[in-house]
Amino acid sequence: MPQDDSTPGSTPEPTLEPTLEEAARLQGARQFIQALPHCRALAMEVVRVAAGAAEIAMPYDARLVGDPRTGVIHGGAVSALMDTTAGAAVLSHPTAPMATATIGLRIDYMRAATPHQTITARALCHHVTRSVAFVRAEAFDEDPGKGPVAVANGSFTLDRGGRS
Amino acid sequence: MKRPEPVQVIKQRRDAALRALVDGVPYVRFLGIAFDRRGDELTGVLQFDDKLIGNPALPALHGGVTAAFLEVTAIVTLCWAMLWDDLEAGRLDPGTLSHETLPRLPKTIDFSVDYLRAGLPRDAYARARLNRSGRRYASVHVEGWQDNRGRLFAQGTGHFLMPQRDA
Numbered sequence: 001m002p003q004d005d006s007t008p009g010s011t012p013e014p015t016l017e018p019t020l021e022e023a024a025r026l027q028g029a030r031q032f033i034q035a036l037p038h039c040r041a042l043a044m045e046v047v048r049v050a051a052g053a054a055e056i057a058m059p060y061d062a063r064l065v066g067d068p069r070t071g072v073i074h075g076g077a078v079s080a081l082m083d084t085t086a087g088a089a090v091l092s093h094p095t096a097p098m099a100t101a102t103i104g105l106r107i108d109y110m111r112a113a114t115p116h117q118t119i120t121a122r123a124l125c126h127h128v129t130r131s132v133a134f135v136r137a138e139a140f141d142e143d144p145g146k147g148p149v150a151v152a153n154g155s156f157t158l159d160r161g162g163r164s
Numbered sequence: 165m166k167r168p169e170p171v172q173v174i175k176q177r178r179d180a181a182l183r184a185l186v187d188g189v190p191y192v193r194f195l196g197i198a199f200d201r202r203g204d205e206l207t208g209v210l211q212f213d214d215k216l217i218g219n220p221a222l223p224a225l226h227g228g229v230t231a232a233f234l235e236v237t238a239i240v241t242l243c244w245a246m247l248w249d250d251l252e253a254g255r256l257d258p259g260t261l262s263h264e265t266l267p268r269l270p271k272t273i274d275f276s277v278d279y280l281r282a283g284l285p286r287d288a289y290a291r292a293r294l295n296r297s298g299r300r301y302a303s304v305h306v307e308g309w310q311d312n313r314g315r316l317f318a319q320g321t322g323h324f325l326m327p328q329r330d331a
Contacts, residue, residue, distance in 0.1 A: 038226035041215040063194040068263045074191035075272045076235045080228020084218075087227075101219075102227040106276040 025049050029088055039084055042077065046088065052125040054088035056081060060116045071115035075150070078139055079107055081121045082152045086135040089123035090156045093133065098161040100133065105154035113149045117142040125156075133158045180258035181251050182206075185243055188263030189236075195229065197236055204248055208237035208290040217285065225283025230308065234290055234320035235275050238304040241292035242270050242324060268327035270302065275322035283317050284310050300326055 029049045033039045033056065042064070048055040058081045066074025083102055090100040113119050123137035133156040138148040178201065186192055186199055196211040210216070210233045218226025246267065250256045288310050295303040301323060308318040 035220060036226065037215050037217040037220065038229055039218070063190050065190040067269050068188050068190065069268070074189070074232065074236075075275065076195070076228070076232025077191060079231040079235065079275070079277075080226060083226070083228040083231065099221075101224075101282065102277075102279045104276070104278050105227070105231065106274065107231075108274045109272050112271075 022050070025092060029054065029092065032091070033084065033088065036084070038080065042080060044081060044084060047120065049088065049092045052089055052093040053123065054085050054092055055120060055122045056085040056088060057118050057120040059118045065115075070112065072112040073115075073119065075107070075109055078109070078113070078119060078121075078150050079105070079152075081119060082107060082123070082137045082139055082150065083154070085121035085123040086125075086137050086152065086154045087156065089125040089135055089137070090128075090133040090158065093125045093128055095128055095158075095160065097133070097158045099159040100156045103132070103155040103157055105152060107150050107152040109150045110148055111146065113139075113141045114143060119149060123152075128158060130160075131158050132156070177251065177258045181247060181256065181261055182244065184258065184261035184263070184266060185247070186240060188266075191232075192236055192240075195232060195236070197233060199240060204244070206237075206241050206244055206291070208233060208240065208292075210288040210290070212286045212288075219282070222282055223285050225285070225288070227277075227279060227283075230279065230283050230288075230318045231275065231277045231320065233288060234277060234306040234308055234318060235272060235322060237290040237308075238275075238292045238306045238320070238322050239270055239272070239324070241306075242294060242297065242302055242304055242326075243267075245294055245297060246270075246326070270324040270326050273301075273323040273325055275320060277318060277320045279318050281315075281317045286310060288317070289313075295321075298326070302326055 029046045064073045064077040121139040125135050127134040135154045137152040139150045198209045200207040216229045217223050290308040292306040306320045
């Protein structure tokens with residue numbers, strides 16, 4: 001899947017000091033994620049949000065193990081984290097969508113996440129049209145030197161409200 | 165000529181093997197996924213629970229839950245197909261089967277989910293088809309539905325790396 005205009009690890013690192021507006025946005029995103037039962041069940045926590053970008057962490061939990069012989073977290077739980085983070089990136093886009101839903105999501109699993117480590121996903125909503133948002137996401141364990149655990153590309157609906 | 169085995173013996177053996185495959189995976193229990201078996205055909209059943217909700221306003225299942233359910237169904241169906249011949253030939257003893265003695269699980273290489281409609285707050289079902297199941301790689305398609313078999317709420321396709329079996 002070629003992506004000419006993207007460089008690896010291109011998810012932006014916001015460089016500005018957090019403004020009041022950004023602090024409010026983080027607070028809003030935390031409340032939003034807290035209100036989603038499945039995100040609560042997985043103990044997801046919003047680390048950072050910026051315009052069209054989000055970072056969410058999910059602590060290791062023995063209930064999420066996919067292979068009891070290795071203790072590695074199931075890919076499905078990583079999918080849930082990536083999907084949530086991608087959705088949060090869409091909702092924090094400057095065009096201020098009212099709601100979003102996943103249309104399609106493709107995840108590549110590069111390596112097993114190290115057991116007992118938190119997994120953190122970063123997503124960037126890199127393009128929006130009137131009704132579709134495109135998102136890239138990466139998930140890391142606590143050893144980012146090893147590269148991402150998984151990467152994802154997704155398309156999401158964009159509900160801007162008001163249109164009938 | 166061998167007499168056919170009694171039906172209960174066959175069912176017991178197959179169900180014990182399926183239980184060994186499914187029950188040992190914590191995440192499958194966490195999501196509340198069980199498998200129905202008709203002969204060698206498996207249907208994944210995701211029992212609805214509030215913790216599976218991702219959109220409380222609708223309410224709808226979390227997209228990640230849907231993806232996980234399809235992926236679990238794909239992996240279990242793939243493992244089941246891998247075990248079936250050994251099981252039927254009597255090379256596997258279901259009495260001693262556990263996650264320690266079963267072959268290792270396939271690893272997901274990639275998984276792609278197509279969300280067709282919102283997942284409703286009730287049970288969901290999924291069935292996988294092995295498009296190709298080779299020595300090293302497998303390609304699997306999964307369909308998920310709720311009330312109507314013909315109205316899928318999601319489908320997925322994934323590639324898997326098969327475990328290397330002992331020579």
